[in-house]
Amino acid sequence: MARLSREFYSGNTVETAQNLLGKVLVRQWKGRFLAGRITETEAYIGRCDKACHAYHYRRTARTETLFLAPGHAYIYLIYGMYHCLNFVTEPEGEPAAVLVRSVEPVAGTEWMQQLRYGEKPLTAYRLKNFLNGPGKVCQGFSLTRHENGLDLTGDTLFVCDGPEDIGLPAPIPAKERLCSGPRIGVDYAEEARDFPWRFWLEKEV
DNA sequence: AGAACGATCGACT
DNA sequence: GTCGATCGTTCTA
Numbered sequence: 659m660a661r662l663s664r665e666f667y668s669g670n671t672v673e674t675a676q677n678l679l680g681k682v683l684v685r686q687w688k689g690r691f692l693a694g695r696i697t698e699t700e701a702y703i704g705r706c707d708k709a710c711h712a713y714h715y716r717r718t719a720r721t722e723t724l725f726l727a728p729g730h731a732y733i734y735l736i737y738g739m740y741h742c743l744n745f746v747t748e749p750e751g752e753p754a755a756v757l758v759r760s761v762e763p764v765a766g767t768e769w770m771q772q773l774r775y776g777e778k779p780l781t782a783y784r785l786k787n788f789l790n791g792p793g794k795v796c797q798g799f800s801l802t803r804h805e806n807g808l809d810l811t812g813d814t815l816f817v818c819d820g821p822e823d824i825g826l827p828a829p830i831p832a833k834e835r836l837c838s839g840p841r842i843g844v845d846y847a848e849e850a851r852d853f854p855w856r857f858w859l860e861k862e863v
Numbered sequence: 864a865g866a867a868c869g870a871t872c873g874a875c876t
Numbered sequence: 877g878t879c880g881a882t883c884g885t886t887c888t889a
Contacts, residue, residue, distance in 0.1 A: 737872080
C-alpha cells in the first residue's frame, strides 16, 4: 500500500504542513479503512516556537514523542476531554510536528459518524461540522493517547497521496487555493502567536 | 501535595 | 457572540 515515506516528514515543518494539504489520512480500525482528506494543518517547531509543547527542546514525559524520528504520530489529551493528532517532522532530535486540524471524509464515513455521534441523528449541523477540528478528527478516527507514538510508515495509521492508494476511485479535481494565517488558540505564545503557520485549502468560487 | 492551565467542543443567548 | 465541561500535564513547594 503506497504511503508517504519517512523522508516526506523529515524536512522543514512549515513546508511539510503545506505539503500535507490534500493528502489522505488513513486509519485501519477493526479491519476497516477510515480515511479523510487533510484540509487544514498547523506547524509547531520546538527550536523557535513558544506555542510548541517542546519549545526550546523542553523534554517531559509528554514531549518525548516529539523527539522521535520523523513520521511518528504525536497524540495528546487537551482540555481534559479531547485529543489532537500531529505528525512528527524534521530530523530526529529536532522536536517539531504538524497538527491535523481538519479533514473531509473519504472512506469509512458511517463508522466515523458512529464514533462521532453514536446514535444521535445526523443533522445538517452535524454533517457540516463532522471532522472540521482537531478534536473531531481524533474522535472520528478513534485516536487517543493510546495511539501516541505510532509509526506512520506502519499499517495502522498512515498518510497517502490520494484515494487511489487505498483502492478507491480518483477524485474529481476541484479548484482550491492554499491559504495561510495565524494559528488557533495560541494567544499565550507571545511573538509566536502571530506566526502564519496555519494552512488550509479553500474552494475557489 | 496542590494549583493552574490548555494546539477544543458544543450548548446556549 | 459567551461559557462550562473535564483531567492529564506541568510546575511550584
